[in-house]
Amino acid sequence: MKSKRWAEESVSASESNGEQKIKITEKEEKIDGKEQVTFKKEKVKVVNEDSVNYQALTDEETEKLKATEEKFEFQTEVSRLMKLIINSLYKTREIFLRELISNASDAIDKIRFLALTDPNALKATPNLNITILADKENRRLVITDSGVGMTKKQLKENLGTIAKSGTSEFLDAIDKKNADMNLIGQFGVGFYSVFLVADKVTVTSKHNDEDKQYVWVSQAVNDFSISEDPRGNTLGRGTQIVLHIKEDASEFLEEKTLNELIKKYSEFINFPIYLWSTKEEEIEIDSEDASKSKQWSLMNDQKPIWVRDPKEVTDKEYEEFYASFTKDAGGKPLTWIHFKAEGEVDFRSIIYIPSKAPQDLFKKAEDFVRNIKLFVKRVFITDEFVDFIPKYLQFIRAIVDADDLPLNVSRETLQQHKTLVLIKKRIIKKILDMISTLTQDEEKYTTFIKEYGTSLKLGAIEDDRNRKKVAKLLRFPSSYKPGNLTSLDEYISRMKKGQTKIYVMTGGSIEEIKQSPFLERLQARGYEVLYLAEPIDEMLIQHMPGYDGKTFQNVAKGDLKFGDETDESKEEFEKTKLEFVRLQDWMQATLIEFVEKVEISKRLTSSPCAIVAQEWGWTGNMEKIMSSQTFKQEDDVMQSFFAKQKKILEINPKHPLILTLLKKANDEDFDDTAREATFILYETALIRSGYTLKDNLGFATRVEKILRSNLGVNLDAKAVINEAPAPELDEEAKKEAAEKLANKEDTDLFEEQDDEMIRDEL
Numbered sequence: 055m056k057s058k059r060w061a062e063e064s065v066s067a068s069e070s071n072g073e074q075k076i077k078i079t080e081k082e083e084k085i086d087g088k089e090q091v092t093f094k095k096e097k098v099k100v101v102n103e104d105s106v107n108y109q110a111l112t113d114e115e116t117e118k119l120k121a122t123e124e125k126f127e128f129q130t131e132v133s134r135l136m137k138l139i140i141n142s143l144y145k146t147r148e149i150f151l152r153e154l155i156s157n158a159s160d161a162i163d164k165i166r167f168l169a170l171t172d173p174n175a176l177k178a179t180p181n182l183n184i185t186i187l188a189d190k191e192n193r194r195l196v197i198t199d200s201g202v203g204m205t206k207k208q209l210k211e212n213l214g215t216i217a218k219s220g221t222s223e224f225l226d227a228i229d230k231k232n233a234d235m236n237l238i239g240q241f242g243v244g245f246y247s248v249f250l251v252a253d254k255v256t257v258t259s260k261h262n263d264e265d266k267q268y269v270w271v272s273q274a275v276n277d278f279s280i281s282e283d284p285r286g287n288t289l290g291r292g293t294q295i296v297l298h299i300k301e302d303a304s305e306f307l308e309e310k311t312l313n314e315l316i317k318k319y320s321e322f323i324n325f326p327i328y329l330w331s332t333k334e335e336e337i338e339i340d341s342e343d344a345s346k347s348k349q350w351s352l353m354n355d356q357k358p359i360w361v362r363d364p365k366e367v368t369d370k371e372y373e374e375f376y377a378s379f380t381k382d383a384g385g386k387p388l389t390w391i392h393f394k395a396e397g398e399v400d401f402r403s404i405i406y407i408p409s410k411a412p413q414d415l416f417k418k419a420e421d422f423v424r425n426i427k428l429f430v431k432r433v434f435i436t437d438e439f440v441d442f443i444p445k446y447l448q449f450i451r452a453i454v455d456a457d458d459l460p461l462n463v464s465r466e467t468l469q470q471h472k473t474l475v476l477i478k479k480r481i482i483k484k485i486l487d488m489i490s491t492l493t494q495d496e497e498k499y500t501t502f503i504k505e506y507g508t509s510l511k512l513g514a515i516e517d518d519r520n521r522k523k524v525a526k527l528l529r530f531p532s533s534y535k536p537g538n539l540t541s542l543d544e545y546i547s548r549m550k551k552g553q554t555k556i557y558v559m560t561g562g563s564i565e566e567i568k569q570s571p572f573l574e575r576l577q578a579r580g581y582e583v584l585y586l587a588e589p590i591d592e593m594l595i596q597h598m599p600g601y602d603g604k605t606f607q608n609v610a611k612g613d614l615k616f617g618d619e620t621d622e623s624k625e626e627f628e629k630t631k632l633e634f635v636r637l638q639d640w641m642q643a644t645l646i647e648f649v650e651k652v653e654i655s656k657r658l659t660s661s662p663c664a665i666v667a668q669e670w671g672w673t674g675n676m677e678k679i680m681s682s683q684t685f686k687q688e689d690d691v692m693q694s695f696f697a698k699q700k701k702i703l704e705i706n707p708k709h710p711l712i713l714t715l716l717k718k719a720n721d722e723d724f725d726d727t728a729r730e731a732t733f734i735l736y737e738t739a740l741i742r743s744g745y746t747l748k749d750n751l752g753f754a755t756r757v758e759k760i761l762r763s764n765l766g767v768n769l770d771a772k773a774v775i776n777e778a779p780a781p782e783l784d785e786e787a788k789k790e791a792a793e794k795l796a797n798k799e800d801t802d803l804f805e806e807q808d809d810e811m812i813r814d815e816l
């Protein structure tokens with residue numbers, strides 16, 4: 055036999071939530087033939103029912119509403135959005151509830167923040183909560199909050215226009231992607247999702263700054279109206295949203311559906327949410343007299359997740375909290391850290407790294423990113439920080455709940471506060487530690503680098519204080535194991551005897567780098583080279599000259615030394631140099647306009663020559679980056695200075711082409727063919743070394759000349775031109791065209807005269 059007993063226990067209520075009770079249901083039942091006792095714990099609290107009017111407007115009230123009614127048109131984007139929403143076949147329409155609960159919670163956050171400095175702010179309605187009631191009879195779903203409310207002006211602006219940047223992009227995106235409404239909350243247009251389930255929406259709101267309560271009504275798409283509330287001030291303070299549920303959305307009036315949805319969406323809301331639901335009575339379950347009376351049932355446990363002991367929070371809870379707080383419904387965090395900082399400064403925090411970097415990571419329109427939510431003793435303060443976290447770490451999402459921040463200062467001055475500065479330092483340290491821990495998980499770290507590798511490089515450039523730490527976290531593709539990434543520590547551990555430099559090669563892509571002539575000798579000798587194929591890499595090696603005492607050597611630049619040169623090899627090199635003096639002089643004289651000097655190469659094995667930038671000059675890759683749109687500045691003096699710097703032409707003393715030229719030079723036989731060959735060698739070296747050709751036409755002419763001589767075609771032979779002339783117009787058409795032209799001249803004349811007249815008038 056099943057029995058049911060009650061035990062009731064009072065609990066101390068959190069500040070303004072009012073009194074709560076915990077209801078424990080003890081159930082004895084037979085499971086698999088064994089007697090077992092199970093407990094069900096539920097919190098119940100009857101909200102201040104009198105303060106809120108949940109009734110539908112009477113006909114008389116509706117009439118009165120019309121008397122003060124003002125009509126407004128929606129902003130074009132809003133109408134466009136509504137059309138999309140109304141016609142959407144979106145399956146998960148339930149998200150409207152998530153958006154409304156989130157808006158209500160934001161509104162309560164706002165009034166609670168105001169109440170920190172204004173003791174009267176909460177007076178009109180002290181209980182801070184959200185209530186949800188389904189009125190099946192009238193097909194109404196009523197959502198009420200005792201938040202900050204909206205003035206008449208705010209009703210008009212907040213629920214009639216979309217101020218946020220990116221709205222048009224969002225509209226385009228959902229238009230194309232078959233309406234992924236899940237994104238709606240991220241774009242700051244969540245409210246309008248009510249039209250997924252409702253054909254008419256009424257928003258009643260009362261703000262402390264105004265005596266009157268206003269009613270906003272819309273049947274969607276083009277316009278809305280605002281009237282004074284004929285019922286007077288029924289809310290005290292806050293907002294009541296009434297959804298007139300569409301015929302095909304009746305499930306949102308069902309208690310069971312609502313119960314499930316609210317539980318799902320209110321788990322991480324820090325205010326009590328109540329659902330008007332059927333009351334369980336203290337009677338036998340199977341009893342005939344099951345009462346149908348209703349009560350407000352509390353749907354959520356409002357203890358914030360960050361206040362809980364990390365040991366008791368499951369991964370699933372962390373992931374769900376992430377989704378709710380980032381409004382990234384499908385998104386998952388790559389990793390997170392939950393900690394309590396004590397000592398100099400006390401705070402709790404959860405920091406997440408999203409598994410995907412936001413698309414607009416480095417180009418936010420606003421000058422702040424809402425990636426950190428600051429609470430002080432559970433009270434939400436702000437998420438509008440300017441430069442709180444350095445730019446390179448802005449991809450994180452975090453909650454920070456501090457114990458001791460002054461609350462009577464403005465949000466702007468708060469940011470400079472000593473405690474917040476200390477918090478900031480701790481957070482940066484934690485993030486870097488967190489990334490460092492992530493390096494141990496190869497798969498996750500590869501994802502991390504793919505998403506945030508560029509951010510880390512930016513960090514190594516900008517964060518002087520943490521450069522060493524950040525540099526440790528960097529990963530690069532390298533010649534050691536193609537397809538794999540390597541850290542600088544790993545590179546150093548593989549360095550050859552006598553090697554003092556970290557060899558790197560920059561370029562537009564890994565493929566381009568791999569084929570570069572600069573790598574030939576290094577690779578032939580087994581030296582490892584890091585492939586730097588990102589535009590930011592050039593800046594990185596300029597700002598971070600080395601790591602762990604080893605400097606970077608861009609193999610496309612300056613003098614290349616291996617560190618294993620013996621006296622003999624040096625002597626031999628000097629000897630080679632002497633042998634090539636004549637050719638060097640010849641080539642230099644030929645290319646005087648283009649190259650600084652011609653030198654014997656230490657880096658080439660199979661290519662005849664390469665163009666090398668001077669130590670402080672620009673590589674071909676850098677030139678491309680600087681002339682690309684992102685960096686282009688028309689009158690940048692430095693830029694044109696570097697761009698005009700002459701380069702060094704290195705020649706390979708072992709290459710047959712060079713040896714042939716050498717012979718010609720030594721024989722004083724440096725004729726036209728040798729001169730042409732020198733030009734072409736220089737130009738092909740430019741291309742192979744990643745620079746752009748300046749004289750395309752000259753290059754093409756020279757190549758054609760070689761083709762002619764290879765194929766035995768006379769240099770002066772011309773293509774036979776045998777084209778039939780285009781047919782002339784016949785006489786009549788000619789006349790017509792001439793007339794048309796004359797008329798056109800006339801009208802042009804008139805237009806000129808008109809212009810003159812307008813000028814005179816002005």
Ligand SMILES: Nc1ncnc2c1ncn2[C@@H]1O[C@H](COP(=O)(O)OP(=O)(O)OP(=O)(O)O)[C@@H](O)[C@H]1O
Binds near residue numbers: 156213240
């Ligand atoms: N319950 C409410 N109480 C007070 N103001 C509200 C309420 N609901 C909406 N608003 C106001 O209307 C604005 C527009 O709401 P909407 O949901 O469309 O966007 P949002 O809340 O700014 O962004 P998001 O959807 O990302 O939360 C809000 O910013 C807020 O100012």
